[in-house]
Amino acid sequence: MRNEKDKMESGKLALKAVVIVALVLMALSTAVISVDAHMPGAKAPPAFELSPIVILDGGAEVEITIEDVGNYHNERMAEFKRNTLKKQNKTDEEIDKIIEKEFAGATGICPCSSCAFRAALLGISELWGDEIPERADIKFISRRPTPGATQCLQFITGTGPGVPDVTSKGELQMILPDGTEVADLSVKSLKKYMVDMDLSNWNFVIIRKSTGDEFEVQVKEDVIPEGFFELRKKVKVEKTATPEEIDEFRVQWEAVRDAFLTQPDWELFEGVEEPEEEEPDVVGGAIFFSILVIGLGLLLVLSIRGKAR
Amino acid sequence: MNEGEEKFGQIYFAVLGAVALAFGAAELIASAGEGFTWGILDSSGGADPMFLPWRAIILISVGFFYLSSVKNFAEIHQLAKAVMGSIMIWIVAGMAIWSRIAGSIPGEETWFNSLEGFLASYAPPYCPEMFLLPFSLVIVYYILKEKGETEK
Amino acid sequence: MPLSVDERWDLIDKISKQTVEFGARKHTLKDAIAELTVKPLTGIPVAIAVIYGFWSFFCDFAGTLFTDGFMVRLFDEHWLPWLQSVFPGGLGNPFYALMVDAGHIENGVLTASDNCFEAFGVLTSGFFVPFGVVLWAVLAFYLMFALLEDVGYLPRLAVLVDTVLHKIGLHGYAIVPTFLSLGCNVPGVTATRALETRKQRFLMITLLSVFVPCGAQIGIMQDLVPEMMGWIFMTLAIGYLGFGFILNKIVPGKSPEIIMDVPPYRMPMMKNIVSKLWIRTSRFLLVAVPFVLLGCLIVGLMYLTGAMDWLATVLGPFLMSWFGVPGETVSPLIAGFLRKDLAVGMIGGLMEQGIMTTFQVFTSVVLLCIYFPCLATFALMIKEENWKEFLGSIASLVAMVLVYGGLIHVVGIMLGVA
Numbered sequence: 001m002r003n004e005k006d007k008m009e010s011g012k013l014a015l016k017a018v019v020i021v022a023l024v025l026m027a028l029s030t031a032v033i034s035v036d037a038h039m040p041g042a043k044a045p046p047a048f049e050l051s052p053i054v055i056l057d058g059g060a061e062v063e064i065t066i067e068d069v070g071n072y073h074n075e076r077m078a079e080f081k082r083n084t085l086k087k088q089n090k091t092d093e094e095i096d097k098i099i100e101k102e103f104a105g106a107t108g109i110c111p112c113s114s115c116a117f118r119a120a121l122l123g124i125s126e127l128w129g130d131e132i133p134e135r136a137d138i139k140f141i142s143r144r145p146t147p148g149a150t151q152c153l154q155f156i157t158g159t160g161p162g163v164p165d166v167t168s169k170g171e172l173q174m175i176l177p178d179g180t181e182v183a184d185l186s187v188k189s190l191k192k193y194m195v196d197m198d199l200s201n202w203n204f205v206i207i208r209k210s211t212g213d214e215f216e217v218q219v220k221e222d223v224i225p226e227g228f229f230e231l232r233k234k235v236k237v238e239k240t241a242t243p244e245e246i247d248e249f250r251v252q253w254e255a256v257r258d259a260f261l262t263q264p265d266w267e268l269f270e271g272v273e274e275p276e277e278e279e280p281d282v283v284g285g286a287i288f289f290s291i292l293v294i295g296l297g298l299l300l301v302l303s304i305r306g307k308a309r
Numbered sequence: 310m311n312e313g314e315e316k317f318g319q320i321y322f323a324v325l326g327a328v329a330l331a332f333g334a335a336e337l338i339a340s341a342g343e344g345f346t347w348g349i350l351d352s353s354g355g356a357d358p359m360f361l362p363w364r365a366i367i368l369i370s371v372g373f374f375y376l377s378s379v380k381n382f383a384e385i386h387q388l389a390k391a392v393m394g395s396i397m398i399w400i401v402a403g404m405a406i407w408s409r410i411a412g413s414i415p416g417e418e419t420w421f422n423s424l425e426g427f428l429a430s431y432a433p434p435y436c437p438e439m440f441l442l443p444f445s446l447v448i449v450y451y452i453l454k455e456k457g458e459t460e461k
Numbered sequence: 462m463p464l465s466v467d468e469r470w471d472l473i474d475k476i477s478k479q480t481v482e483f484g485a486r487k488h489t490l491k492d493a494i495a496e497l498t499v500k501p502l503t504g505i506p507v508a509i510a511v512i513y514g515f516w517s518f519f520c521d522f523a524g525t526l527f528t529d530g531f532m533v534r535l536f537d538e539h540w541l542p543w544l545q546s547v548f549p550g551g552l553g554n555p556f557y558a559l560m561v562d563a564g565h566i567e568n569g570v571l572t573a574s575d576n577c578f579e580a581f582g583v584l585t586s587g588f589f590v591p592f593g594v595v596l597w598a599v600l601a602f603y604l605m606f607a608l609l610e611d612v613g614y615l616p617r618l619a620v621l622v623d624t625v626l627h628k629i630g631l632h633g634y635a636i637v638p639t640f641l642s643l644g645c646n647v648p649g650v651t652a653t654r655a656l657e658t659r660k661q662r663f664l665m666i667t668l669l670s671v672f673v674p675c676g677a678q679i680g681i682m683q684d685l686v687p688e689m690m691g692w693i694f695m696t697l698a699i700g701y702l703g704f705g706f707i708l709n710k711i712v713p714g715k716s717p718e719i720i721m722d723v724p725p726y727r728m729p730m731m732k733n734i735v736s737k738l739w740i741r742t743s744r745f746l747l748v749a750v751p752f753v754l755l756g757c758l759i760v761g762l763m764y765l766t767g768a769m770d771w772l773a774t775v776l777g778p779f780l781m782s783w784f785g786v787p788g789e790t791v792s793p794l795i796a797g798f799l800r801k802d803l804a805v806g807m808i809g810g811l812m813e814q815g816i817m818t819t820f821q822v823f824t825s826v827v828l829l830c831i832y833f834p835c836l837a838t839f840a841l842m843i844k845e846e847n848w849k850e851f852l853g854s855i856a857s858l859v860a861m862v863l864v865y866g867g868l869i870h871v872v873g874i875m876l877g878v879a
Contacts, residue, residue, distance in 0.1 A: 044570040105570055280429030288431040292406065363513055370506030389493035393503065397510040404517035411521040415530030455490050 039253050045109055048261040053121055053156060057135045058167030064156055066117050066261075070108030072155045073148055075162065078103055080147075080187040111253060112148030114260035115202060119217040120156055122265050122272070123206025126215045133208070138170035141205040143177050145193035150174065150185050153204075171209070177201060195237050198229050218270040223259050225252045310454050315383045318451060322382070322391050325444055326375025329394070332437040333368030340365055351434030364401055368438065371397050388451060395445040402442040405435070495726055498614070504621045511614060515605045522601040523594075524683050532593035537576045541585055545573060548584075559761040560584050565810075578685075579810045586806060587757040590681070591750045595802050598680025599745050600738065602644045607737040611729035615640070616721055629705030630664055630716045638665055642673040645745050646838040649673065650845060659850070660714025664705065666842060667854045670834035671861055672701035677749060677802035682826060685809040689823050696827050700865050708857060748837055749802075756803045760796045769795070783863070785870040785879045789816050790825050797829045798839075804829050820878040824869055832862045 052063040078099050085095045120140065124133055140153045150172075154160025157170030174182035177200040182193060202219035231249040234241040241249065259268065266274040310318070336352045339345045340362040344353030353361065374394030378387045413430030416422040422430070464472065488496075497503040541562070550557030552564050552573050561582040564571045574580040577589035609615050615637060623633030634655065642649025646669060653665045674682070674697065683690060709716075763769040769792050777788025784790075789811050797804030808825050811817050817825065834842065843851055873879025 044572070047572075047575065280425060281432035282425050282428045284433050285428040285431035288433075288435075289428055292431070360513075360517070363509070367506065367510045367513060370509070374503070374506070385488050385490060386493045386496070389490055389497050390503070392490065392494060393497055393507060397507065400510050400514040404514050404521070407518060408521045408525065411526035411530070414526060415534075420531070420534065452490065459487075459489055 039110070039250055042250055042254050042257075044105070045107060045261055046258055050117070050261065051121070053117070053124060054132050055124075055135045055138065055156070056132050057158065057165070060167075061132065062135070062165075066109060066114060067107070069113055069117055069152045069155050072108070072160070072163065073110070073113050073151045074103060074106055074108035076151050076160070076187065077108075077147060079162075108148075109257065109261070110148045111256040111260060112144060112146040113152040114257055115219060116142070116144065116149035116152040116204065118260050118265070118268060119204040120153065120206065122269060123204070123215045123217055127206060127208040127213050134168065135166075135170050136168040137209050139173070139207040139209050140171070141173045141175055141207065143175065143203040144201045145174060145176060145182055145190045145197075147187045147190055149204075150190060154185065177203070196233070199224060216271075220268060220270055223256065223263075223268055225255060228252050228256070310383050310451065310458075314451075314454070318382045318391070319379045321447060322375045322394075323379045325441070326372045326379070326394070328372075329368055329375060329398075329441060330372025332441070333365050333370075333372055336361060336365035336368060336437065346434050349433035349435060350440070351436055364436070364438065367397055367401055370394075371441075385455070388455060391448055392452060395448040398438055398441050398445040401438040402436075402445075405439050491726055495617070495723075498617045499620050499723070501621060501624070504617065508618055508621055511609070511618075515609070518605055519598070519601045519679075520683055520687075522604075523597040523680050524687070527597035528594050528680070528684055532589070532597070533576075536585070536589045536593050540588070541574070541577050541580060544582075544584055555765050558582070559758065559765060563761065563764065578806050581757060581761065581807065581810065583754055583757045583761065586803070587754045590803050590806050591677075591746065591753050594680050594684055594806075595677040595749060595753075596742070596746065598683070599644060599676045600742055602676040602679075603738050603741045604734070606640060606644060607734045607741075608729055610737075611727070611733055613724045613726045616723045619721060620723065625702075628709075629668075629702060630709030630712075631661060631705065632716070632718065634721055635661075635665055638669060639673055642669045642675065643679065644676045644741070646670060646673065646675050646834055647748070647841055648741075650838060650841050653845070657717055658715050660712050661716050663712060663714075663846065663850050663853065664708055666845060666850075667708065667857050668701055668705050670838050670842060670854065671831045671858055672697045672704070674830045675801065675835070678805055678830065681802045681805040681809070685805065685812065686822060686826060689819075689826070692823060693826060693830070696869065697830060700831065700861070704857075704861050704865070712853075752835070752837065753803050756796050760792055760803075760807070763795065764792070783870065784824060784828060784866045785873060786821050786825050786828065787817060790821075790828070793825065793829060794832060798833050798835070801829055801835050818878075820873050824866070824873065824879075827869060828862070828866050831858075831865060833858065 050066050052065040052068075055062050055064070081099055081102065082095055085098060090098070123140075124138070127133075135156075135158055138157060140157065142149060142153055144150070151160055153172050155163055157172050158166035159169050159172050172185070174185060176182065176193060180193075182189065199219065199221055202224070204217045206215045206217065207213070228249075231241070231245060231252065235246055235249045264274075266272040336344075339352045344351075344361050346353060371394045374390045374397070378390035378394070381387050382391070409430055413422055413427045416426060498507050544561045548557055548561045552558075552562065553571055558564065559582065561584055562574050562580040563582065564573055565579060566572070574585075577585045577593065580586055609618075619633035619636045621633070622636050626632055626635050637655075638649045638652040640649075641652050649669050650666055653662045653669070656662045656665060674693075682693065686693075760769070763772075772795070773788035773791040776791050780786050780788060780790055790808070793804040793807040793811075796807055805826060808817070808822060808829070812822050833839070842854060846854060870879055
């Protein structure tokens with residue numbers, strides 16, 4: 001009994017301590033966290049759940065997440081920026097500061113890299129099913145001459161510069177919708193082809209080399225907001241956009257990226273069927289439930305009769 | 310109990326014991342993997358893989374209880390073995406039913422399940438113990454018979 | 462002249478032969494069943510089925526129905542978003558972080574939590590843990606325990622485990638404090654008063670406080686890591702028996718036999734069950750809730766002041782090298798001193814952020830179970846034991862944690878999962 005009383009007393013004391021400390025604490029400062037991303041001023045991606053791409057490289061299983069792809073894309077773009085700034089005769093210190101500022105909080109997850117990642121994920125699951133593909137057996141044909149998409153596919157195939165721990169390599173080919181084959185996949189070279197892009201550039205072909213099977217992934221028209229391509233040209237290429245147009249593009253850019261991170265395949269890509277929802281077996285359940293209710297009822301009746309006797 | 314009832318009990322619980330033993334062995338083998346589902350029979354552990362081998366061991370024990378009760382079935386201690394076997398099935402099957410009840414009440418998007426969802430929660434497949442449940446209830450006849458004879 | 466023991470028994474025999482009529486007693490079905498549940502060959506399978514029923518009911522009542530079915534929705538979809546919208550300060554503000562949501566870093570950005578486990582505020586996790594998870598777990602546990610008690614099964618379980626517990630210097634009766642501790646360690650430790658010798662009490666208190674997780678902890682573990690429960694309990698059971706055996710050899714003193722009354726089976730009375738349930742659950746909550754709130758507050762303050770980071774830096778290398786767990790485990794270990802259910806909840810938060818591997822989560826949860834009793838149990842141990850026994854318990858505890866925790870790490874390395 002004394003024991004129980006002591007327990008309750010110590011509990012009440014703890015509660016008092018909580019209340020007093022909580023009342024005494026003052027709200028001090030507000031912390032302002034700035035979010036910078038691939039697109040200057042763009043918000044961080046929403047919460048999403050994307051499974052990693054799993055491949056075999058030299059017998060070892062390799063898991064590639066979209067975060068890995070994003071980091072690789074960031075590294076390559078930082079390297080490109082560094083080389084550009086060096087040519088402008090900036091000092092190393094100045095370069096480090098600029099790069100740190102520009103890439104602070106950047107995830108490297110942009111519409112292009114996320115689209116390419118989703119396309120690869122879908123293509124691999126269609127061509128290999130539950131099997132894990134060998135890296136060397138994977139080939140991508142990309143119609144999208146942007147660093148984000150290209151570096152994503154380079155990372156998966158192991159063909160990009162600085163991709164770590166690569167034992168075997170897949171293949172990546174860039175063939176534009178008009179048939180032009182782009183051999184040089186460096187950022188500098190790709191910038192020439194990024195000028196005029198449309199929906200036909202949101203297209204990838206995934207090939208299983210050993211069997212020759214192919215799967216084409218084409219993004220649906222309604223994933224890309226209206227006016228996206230024109231705005232993009234103004235903002236990124238011609239640099240003639242007004243502040244309002246820049247804001248509008250930023251919003252559209254975020255929407256496209258978020259779509260590729262969160263929406264299901266059948267909403268993003270042409271030719272993917274919405275999976276059929278399994279009809280719940282209501283009749284079977286109702287039959288069992290009725291038997292259960294009758295059985296419990298009988299049990300109750302029998303036990304009442306037994307007690308009455 | 311009379312000779313006919315004893316004979317019936319011996320045969321009935323011998324068969325039931327063999328079936329329980331077979332189911333238990335199948336569940337034990339299935340527990341090495343991820344369980345199996347065959348038509349309306351389901352032998353998987355659900356959220357907790359520990360449950361499948363556990364159930365399998367219980368079902369194998371039930372089989373042994375029934376089979377060992379067959380000799381001299383009318384004797385009180387032998388009958389008690391058959392009763393315990395049935396009680397063990399009632400525990401496992403009862404918990405399987407409770408699990409369905411617990412899962413059928415809350416909804417996925419709403420607080421409470423819709424009527425359709427509620428009823429669909431009771432749909433097959435079912436674990437082997439739920440199939441054995443109605444057959445194990447035959448022991449109630451023998452319990453009541455024994456109770457009547459004791460009261461005399 | 463007083464009679465010797467033998468003479469006394471002879472006299473008893475003579476008197477009883479003259480006064481007692483012996484006849485054949487016909488066993489009823491109830492007697493036969495009672496015998497079956499006590500003999501090891503038949504009793505053990507029955508015990509396995511009963512414990513299956515106990516555990517299955519517990520998981521579905523606490524986990525499936527109440528916590529996952531209603532409480533998670535209530536707290537994560539209504540309580541947390543409402544607090545996040547009305548509480549002054551906003552994400553990043555220290556007071557807000559302490560009371561509502563500390564947030565977490567995602568892709569380099571401080572992001573709001575979307576569930577009460579991650580939020581770790583006094584008003585969020587502080588209420589979710591006791592009312593959203595623990596209350597239902599404890600209710601389910603005490604309901605089943607009361608049923609088994611009143612039906613008359615517990616003494617039979619004690620008889621069955623008597624042989625096994627003898628090996629570690631205890632007796633079948635020790636199953637009662639062990640079972641009670643599965644609800645809450647405090648009544649479990651209190652129940653050791655029925656043990657006769659100081660050695661038995663010391664053994665029991667030490668083993669209970671180290672290897673028997675309480676209902677609150679079990680509830681949270683079941684919610685977060687249901688697939689690991691079997692492995693966790695197996696690890697704890699091995700530790701309980703193994704270290705019990707060692708302690709029995711090194712602790713001086715006797716372990717005499719206990720005579721227990723094994724009552725007949727009877728139908729439980731609803732009134733008794735409800736009364737026991739009410740008393741045990743309400744007392745548990747009255748003690749638990751303040752400690753959970755205090756735990757959230759203290760851990761939150763330690764995070765804000767940087768004390769937690771400092772501790773993680775200092776202890777991190779040791780934790781990683783000896784136990785194979787990351788420095789982030791320091792904060793749950795500190796919280797675990799106040800409330801273990803809260804600490805397991807913190808590990809859940811770390812798990813969701815992908816900071817720990819599966820094996821690290823397993824090791825952390827086991828470490829939390831064994832490393833220190835919660836403050837309430839600790840306080841009771843000080844009361845129940847003298848200072849030598851208390852220091853002995855603490856020393857045994859430290860040794861067990863280091864040895865057993867290290868052993869788990871070694872096994873993990875050998876299996877290639879650590």
